[in-house]
Amino acid sequence: MAVYTDVSDAELETFLAEYDIGDADALKGVAEGVENSNYLLTTSRGQYFLTLYEKRVDPKDLPFFLGLMDHLSARGINCPKPIHGRDGNAVRMLAGRPAAITTFLHGLSPRRIAVRHCGPVGAALAELHLAGRNFTMVRPNALSVAGWRPLFDGSRAKADDVARGLARELEGELDVLEARWPKALPTGVIHADLFNDNVFFLHDKLSGLIDFYFACNDALAYDVAICFNAWCFEPDRSFNTTKARALLQAYEKVRPLEAAEREALPLLARGAALRFLLTRLYDWIHTPANALVKRKDPLEYLTYLRFHRNASSLADYGL
Amino acid sequence: MAVYTDVSDAELETFLAEYDIGDADALKGVAEGVENSNYLLTTSRGQYFLTLYEKRVDPKDLPFFLGLMDHLSARGINCPKPIHGRDGNAVRMLAGRPAAITTFLHGLSPRRIAVRHCGPVGAALAELHLAGRNFTMVRPNALSVAGWRPLFDGSRAKADDVARGLARELEGELDVLEARWPKALPTGVIHADLFNDNVFFLHDKLSGLIDFYFACNDALAYDVAICFNAWCFEPDRSFNTTKARALLQAYEKVRPLEAAEREALPLLARGAALRFLLTRLYDWIHTPANALVKRKDPLEYLTYLRFHRNASSLADYGL
Numbered sequence: 001m002a003v004y005t006d007v008s009d010a011e012l013e014t015f016l017a018e019y020d021i022g023d024a025d026a027l028k029g030v031a032e033g034v035e036n037s038n039y040l041l042t043t044s045r046g047q048y049f050l051t052l053y054e055k056r057v058d059p060k061d062l063p064f065f066l067g068l069m070d071h072l073s074a075r076g077i078n079c080p081k082p083i084h085g086r087d088g089n090a091v092r093m094l095a096g097r098p099a100a101i102t103t104f105l106h107g108l109s110p111r112r113i114a115v116r117h118c119g120p121v122g123a124a125l126a127e128l129h130l131a132g133r134n135f136t137m138v139r140p141n142a143l144s145v146a147g148w149r150p151l152f153d154g155s156r157a158k159a160d161d162v163a164r165g166l167a168r169e170l171e172g173e174l175d176v177l178e179a180r181w182p183k184a185l186p187t188g189v190i191h192a193d194l195f196n197d198n199v200f201f202l203h204d205k206l207s208g209l210i211d212f213y214f215a216c217n218d219a220l221a222y223d224v225a226i227c228f229n230a231w232c233f234e235p236d237r238s239f240n241t242t243k244a245r246a247l248l249q250a251y252e253k254v255r256p257l258e259a260a261e262r263e264a265l266p267l268l269a270r271g272a273a274l275r276f277l278l279t280r281l282y283d284w285i286h287t288p289a290n291a292l293v294k295r296k297d298p299l300e301y302l303t304y305l306r307f308h309r310n311a312s313s314l315a316d317y318g319l
Numbered sequence: 320m321a322v323y324t325d326v327s328d329a330e331l332e333t334f335l336a337e338y339d340i341g342d343a344d345a346l347k348g349v350a351e352g353v354e355n356s357n358y359l360l361t362t363s364r365g366q367y368f369l370t371l372y373e374k375r376v377d378p379k380d381l382p383f384f385l386g387l388m389d390h391l392s393a394r395g396i397n398c399p400k401p402i403h404g405r406d407g408n409a410v411r412m413l414a415g416r417p418a419a420i421t422t423f424l425h426g427l428s429p430r431r432i433a434v435r436h437c438g439p440v441g442a443a444l445a446e447l448h449l450a451g452r453n454f455t456m457v458r459p460n461a462l463s464v465a466g467w468r469p470l471f472d473g474s475r476a477k478a479d480d481v482a483r484g485l486a487r488e489l490e491g492e493l494d495v496l497e498a499r500w501p502k503a504l505p506t507g508v509i510h511a512d513l514f515n516d517n518v519f520f521l522h523d524k525l526s527g528l529i530d531f532y533f534a535c536n537d538a539l540a541y542d543v544a545i546c547f548n549a550w551c552f553e554p555d556r557s558f559n560t561t562k563a564r565a566l567l568q569a570y571e572k573v574r575p576l577e578a579a580e581r582e583a584l585p586l587l588a589r590g591a592a593l594r595f596l597l598t599r600l601y602d603w604i605h606t607p608a609n610a611l612v613k614r615k616d617p618l619e620y621l622t623y624l625r626f627h628r629n630a631s632s633l634a635d636y637g638l
Binding site: 030105106 | 328331349361423429
């Protein structure tokens with residue numbers, strides 16, 4: 001949670017003059033997201049979301065992210081819809097940062113994930129995959145299998161301080177995953193970060209998906225595998241088959257998986273667990289314990305990784 | 320800026336069931352205030368502000384603060400109006416903290432203070448003083464002259480690390496102010512913290528006053544003196560007479576000062592400068608440099624203090 005860049009009333013007025021959404025009635029920095037500065041903007045026309053992109057987002061990726069949100073919302077996906085200025089642009093500078101306004105989505109993220117959330121998430125993910133099919137821009141997944149070893153190299157020397165034997169175990173994982181990672185699965189645009197804080201519910205119905213700043217092109221089934229990790233483990237780190245079944249069945253009602261995708265899911269889930277383990281490990285090692293950003297325990301994902309490693313087919317998940 | 324206490328969707332639902340403001344559509348932690356956890360709450364009925372009181376606010380003071388906001392808003396002051404639950408209570412527990420919902424005020428705080436802001440601030444302060452006259456609850460000002468020496472005692476040993484000779488200078492100030500502090504001025508409810516981030520403007524009109532969590536009973540003219548410090552110094556720490564004149568004239572149009580109040584203003588302004596110097600000094604010394612909360616430079620107020628010390632009447636301010 002953070003607001004890194006301050007926006008003055010005068011800067012905001014100049015910025016908003018480029019748009020047709022009325023004058024600012026209020027601007028509140030929101031404690032949401034660790035990558036960007038986010039503001040809730042109220043104008044005479046309603047509520048909007050204002051994002052200033054901080055240094056972890058490459059400005060070259062913004063046309064992809066905002067173009068994707070345009071594309072998806074035009075196809076009925078409830079995601080933030082970029083507001084374009086009178087010049088047609090959705091991104092312009094504000095307080096020295098590239099910035100964009102989007103619509104404001106209603107809903108609350110579920111804090112405790114229940115089975116009833118998992119079906120709607122599976123269905124929304126499949127709808128996202130279908131809606132993204134004819135999106136023409138491309139952004140490779142920097143955090144897929146090819147990116148994991150360089151990421152690990154940045155943490156290797158201190159990995160064993162986090163857990164004894166961790167460096168060696170991850171080394172072995174990388175060897176296996178690099179050798180066996182599937183290359184011929186159906187690909188498309190994936191969300192790549194569909195955790196519970198990026199999904200809104202309203203009156204027990206899924207009301208929106210947010211945070212497309214990891215979206216990229218990759219195997220669609222890899223997104224399902226990420227959701228297995230994000231939605232189907234309990235706080236005690238046990239795997240909840242009922243949740244996974246609800247998620248997968250709802251996904252397949254919208255977009256049935258091919259046989260190769262179903263077969264690959266345990267390995268993809270193992271890779272997804274490693275991906276989040278590696279970024280968390282990197283942040284754990286490189287973020288001071290008393291820093292503004294709260295560090296997330298990387299070892300949670302070691303438990304998940306080992307669980308997936310022991311599964312050789314969906315039957316081993318009870319699916 | 321901070322959100323200290325997390326509120327889950329389930330806790331919020333239970334909490335809101337006690338109110339008649341509809342169901343939660345969205346809840347965003349806002350990066351505002353360093354004392355409390357603040358959320359922007361959107362319900363089917365509109366926008367509200369949700370505050371969870373953290374440990375720096377004494378729960379025993381909440382009836383005063385919320386009762387005052389009730390009182391003032393009933394008398395036409397644009398301040399947050401507490402929303403009462405069906406049981407009549409404006410405060411109840413949420414996520415382990417006392418919490419209250421208020422109306423949401425529109426407006427933006429001016430970042431760069433201009434002369435055009437100072438008249439409306441003076442008028443609003445006087446209206447606040449008049450509207451507070453028949454408020455029956457009492458809260459002594461813990462940060463008035465009697466509170467300054469104990470506050471200084473907590474910083475004295477390290478004061479000279481902040482500026483050479485500071486301990487001795489402040490000691491001398493305390494002696495003078497304790498001896499000469501006026502005791503017979505008109506008193507009432509004062510805001511006591513009316514800085515620019517607590518005042519909203521909309522289309523160049525003052526649209527609201529917020530943050531009544533320092534409000535207390537004290538000399539009304541002391542509130543004017545606080546505003547001299549808060550609104551009338553330039554970024555280079557020079558005193559802007561035009562701003563002070565605009566503020567004072569607008570105040571007196573609503574509530575003319577008595578002769579004793581005008582005479583006391585230089586001393587009151589000196590005391591107000593010392594009060595903010597002392598709290599900033601305390602925070603400076605006791606907050607780690609890399610902490611979440613941004614420390615404010617105490618020496619800014621040393622400049623102001625010395626300026627007021629050299630004034631013996633309002634004429635010395637050009638007023």
